[in-house]
Amino acid sequence: MTAKNELTKSLMASIWFMFLTFPIMVIRVNTVTDTIEWRWQNMFAVGFGAFFLSMLWRYLIRKKEMSGKKDSQSRKSPIYQVIRDQKFALPGLAAIAVFTILFPHIFSMYQTNIMISALIYVMLGLGLNIVIGLAGLLDLGYVAFFAVGAYSYALLNLHYGITFWIALPLGGLLGAVAGIILGYPVLRLRGDYLAIVTLGFGEIIRLVMENWNEFSFGPSGIANIPKPGFFGMELSLHATTIYIFYTIVALVIFTIFVINRLENSRIGRAWIALKDDEIACQAMGIDKARTKLRAFALGATWAGMGGVVFAAKTTFINPASFTIWESVIILCTVVLGGMGSIPGVICGAMLLILLPEYLRDFGEFRMITFGSVLVLMMVFRPGGMIENVRKTYQFKK
Amino acid sequence: MKPILEVKNMTMDFGGLRAIDSLDITINQGEIIALIGPNGAGKTTFFNCITGIYTPTSGDIHISPPHGEPQRINGLKPNVITKKGLARTFQNIRLFTSMTVLENVMIGCHAVTKAGVLGAIFRGPATKAEESRIVEKSYSILEKMGLARYVNDLAVNLPYGAQRRLEIARAMATDPFLLLLDEPAAGMNPQETRALDELILRLRDREGVAILLIEHDMKLVMSLSEKIYVVDYGKKIGEGTPEEIRNNPAVIKAYLGEEIDA
Numbered sequence: 001m002t003a004k005n006e007l008t009k010s011l012m013a014s015i016w017f018m019f020l021t022f023p024i025m026v027i028r029v030n031t032v033t034d035t036i037e038w039r040w041q042n043m044f045a046v047g048f049g050a051f052f053l054s055m056l057w058r059y060l061i062r063k064k065e066m067s068g069k070k071d072s073q074s075r076k077s078p079i080y081q082v083i084r085d086q087k088f089a090l091p092g093l094a095a096i097a098v099f100t101i102l103f104p105h106i107f108s109m110y111q112t113n114i115m116i117s118a119l120i121y122v123m124l125g126l127g128l129n130i131v132i133g134l135a136g137l138l139d140l141g142y143v144a145f146f147a148v149g150a151y152s153y154a155l156l157n158l159h160y161g162i163t164f165w166i167a168l169p170l171g172g173l174l175g176a177v178a179g180i181i182l183g184y185p186v187l188r189l190r191g192d193y194l195a196i197v198t199l200g201f202g203e204i205i206r207l208v209m210e211n212w213n214e215f216s217f218g219p220s221g222i223a224n225i226p227k228p229g230f231f232g233m234e235l236s237l238h239a240t241t242i243y244i245f246y247t248i249v250a251l252v253i254f255t256i257f258v259i260n261r262l263e264n265s266r267i268g269r270a271w272i273a274l275k276d277d278e279i280a281c282q283a284m285g286i287d288k289a290r291t292k293l294r295a296f297a298l299g300a301t302w303a304g305m306g307g308v309v310f311a312a313k314t315t316f317i318n319p320a321s322f323t324i325w326e327s328v329i330i331l332c333t334v335v336l337g338g339m340g341s342i343p344g345v346i347c348g349a350m351l352l353i354l355l356p357e358y359l360r361d362f363g364e365f366r367m368i369t370f371g372s373v374l375v376l377m378m379v380f381r382p383g384g385m386i387e388n389v390r391k392t393y394q395f396k397k
Numbered sequence: 398m399k400p401i402l403e404v405k406n407m408t409m410d411f412g413g414l415r416a417i418d419s420l421d422i423t424i425n426q427g428e429i430i431a432l433i434g435p436n437g438a439g440k441t442t443f444f445n446c447i448t449g450i451y452t453p454t455s456g457d458i459h460i461s462p463p464h465g466e467p468q469r470i471n472g473l474k475p476n477v478i479t480k481k482g483l484a485r486t487f488q489n490i491r492l493f494t495s496m497t498v499l500e501n502v503m504i505g506c507h508a509v510t511k512a513g514v515l516g517a518i519f520r521g522p523a524t525k526a527e528e529s530r531i532v533e534k535s536y537s538i539l540e541k542m543g544l545a546r547y548v549n550d551l552a553v554n555l556p557y558g559a560q561r562r563l564e565i566a567r568a569m570a571t572d573p574f575l576l577l578l579d580e581p582a583a584g585m586n587p588q589e590t591r592a593l594d595e596l597i598l599r600l601r602d603r604e605g606v607a608i609l610l611i612e613h614d615m616k617l618v619m620s621l622s623e624k625i626y627v628v629d630y631g632k633k634i635g636e637g638t639p640e641e642i643r644n645n646p647a648v649i650k651a652y653l654g655e656e657i658d659a
Contacts, residue, residue, distance in 0.1 A: 265516075
C-alpha cells in the first residue's frame with residue numbers, strides 16, 4: 001500500500017468521525033437563551049484526533065504483520081525463558097516470596113484486602129483455565145460454582161456450625177459435584193451452544209439463590225459469616241485480614257502446583273487434544289465424555305474453594321455478588337492473560353482486578369480505559385499477555 | 398491366513414441417501430488392502446463406520462485381534478474401537494496443532510496407559526515410570542518415521558509430508574493390529590509418495606500391522622496392495638489383485654465412463 005493510500009484512508013476515517021460526533025460535539029442548544037451554539041473547534045479536535053489515531057493504528061497493524069507469523073514455541077517469550085532458567089527462577093521466586101510475606105505488613109489493610117480479592121480471582125482464573133484454556137470448553141457460567149462454594153460455607157456454618165477449614169474442602173467438593181451436574185447435559189455441545197447453556201446455568205443458580213427464600217434467604221443474603229479462626233483463637237480484625245491473606249496465598253500456590261502437574265500429564269494432554277480436535281481425539285482412544293466431565297469437575301473445584309474464601313473474607317454474601325458480570329471478568333482474565341498459560345492467567349487476573357481498583361481516580365474514564373486495553377490486547381496479542389509454551393523433552397542422539 | 402476384520406452386508410443410510418450398500422470386505426492378518434473408487438463413492442464413510450464415528454444402519458463388523466477374542470464392534474464408541482486395536486488417519490489432516498510433535502504421539506499412547514487425576518497430581522513412582530515409558534516409546538516411533546528432528550516443534554509448523562507421517566506415527570502409538578489410512582499420499586510430491594510406499598511396507602513387515610488404504614494415487618495402490626476393493630455409489634463393483642482390477646470392465650467404466658458407439 002502506498003503512503004497516499006494510507007493518508008486517504010485516515011482522512012476518510014477522520015471525516016467519518018467528525019460526521020458521527022457532529023450532533024453531540026458541535027451543536028449545543030443553550031436552553032437559557034434559546035439559541036444554538038456552534039462549537040466548530042470541537043469538530044477540528046475530533047478530526048485531528050481521529051486522523052492521528054487512525055494513522056497510529058494502521059502503523060501498528062502493519063508493524064505486527066511485518067513481524068510475521070512466528071509461533072510461541074520457537075520465539076520463546078522472554079518471561080518463559082526467565083521462568084525456565086534456573087539462574088533467574090530461584091532468586092525471582094525468592095523475591096516474590098519475600099514480597100508476599102511482607103506485603104500485609106508494609107501496606108495498609110485496604111491494600112491487603114484488594115490483594116486478597118485479586119488472589120481469589122487468580123484462583124478462579126486458574127480454575128477456569130482448565131475448562132477453557134486446556135479443554136477448550138467455553139464456559140460462561142463459571143461464577144455459578146463460585147456461588148456454590150460461597151453458599152455452602154455460609155449455609156453449612158449457619159445450620160451446622162461448620163468451620164472454615166472443614167468448609168474449604170467441602171466447598172471444593174460441592175463445586176465439583178455442581179460441575180458434573182452441569183457437565184452431563186452439555187457433553188454433546190461445543191463452542192457457541194455450550195457457551196449459551198453454561199450462561200443459562202449460571203443465571204439459574206443465581207435466580208434460585210435470589211428467589212428461594214427458605215433456603216438461601218433470598219436477595220437479603222446471609223450476614224455474619226465467621227472469618228476463619230486460628231486454632232480456635234479469636235483474632236482481631238487486622239490479624240484476620242493478614243491471616244486470610246496468607247491462607248489465599250497458600251491456596252493459590254497449591255492451585256498452581258496442581259494445575260502445573262495436570263497440564264503436563266496424561267489427563268492434561270487429553271484435554272488439549274480435546275480442544276484441538278474432538279474427532280481425532282476420540283480416534284486416539286480418549287473417552288470424550290469422561291475427559292470433559294473431568295475438566296468441568298476440576299475447574300469447578302477451584303471456584304468452590306474460592307467461594308468459601310470469598311464468603312469468609314466479606315462475611316456477607318448475597319446473589320448480587322454472583323452475576324454474569326463476574327463470569328465475564330474471570331473469562332477476561334484467562335483470555336487476556338493467555339489461554340492455558342499459568343503465569344499468563346496470574347498476570348491477567350492481577351491486572352484486571354487491580355487496574356480498575358487503582359484507576360478509581362479517573363472516575364468515569366475507568367471502564368473506558370479498561371475496555372480499550374481489552375480491545376487493543378486482542379488485536380495486537382491475540383494469544384494473551386504470556387502465551388503458553390509446551391514442555392520440551394531432551395533426548396540423547 | 399486368518400481374517401482379522403470381516404465386514405458383512407454393511408449398509409449406511411443418511412436419511413434417503415444410501416452411502417454404503419451391503420458391502421462385504423475381509424482383511425487377513427498382515428495384508429495390505431486398498432479401497433478405491435471415484436469421489437463420493439463412500440470410501441471415507443466406510444472408514445467412519447468401522448471406526449465408530451458413524452453407526453452403520455445394518456450389517457455386521459467383526460474383528461478378531463491376533464491376541465484377543467473375536468467380537469462384533471458395530472455401534473461402539475470410537476475410543477473403544479481404538480482400544481481394541483483399530484487405528485486410523487484422516488483424509489484432511491487432523492493433528493493436535495497446539496501440541497508438539499512428541500506430544501501428538503504421546504496422545505496416541507493414551508489408550509494403553511492409565512494414570513488418573515490423582516496420579517497426575519501426586520506423580521508417584523508408577524506414574525513417573527509410565528510417563529517416561531511413553532516418552533521413550535513415542536520418541537522411538539518418531540525415529541522410525543524419520544520425524545525425530547522435529548520432536549519439540551509444534552505439529553502445525555511441520556512441512557506437509559511430515560504432517561502426514563506424523564498422523565501415521567500417532568496412530569501407530571495406539572498399538573493397532575489394523576491401520577486404516579485415508580488418502581495418505583494426498584498432496585504429496587512423487588518423492589514423498591515413494592518414501593510413503595516404503596514406509597507402509599516397513600510398517601507391515603516390521604510392526605506386523607495389517608493396512609487398509611484409501612488412495613487415489615493408482616501407482617501407489619497398484620504397487621502396494623495385495624488386494625483391491627473398488628466401490629462406486631456405495632456398492633462394491635470389483636475386487637481382486639491389482640492385475641485383475643486393471644482389466645475389470647466395470648471398474649474401467651466407473652472411472653472413465655462408457656464408450657459411445659458412434
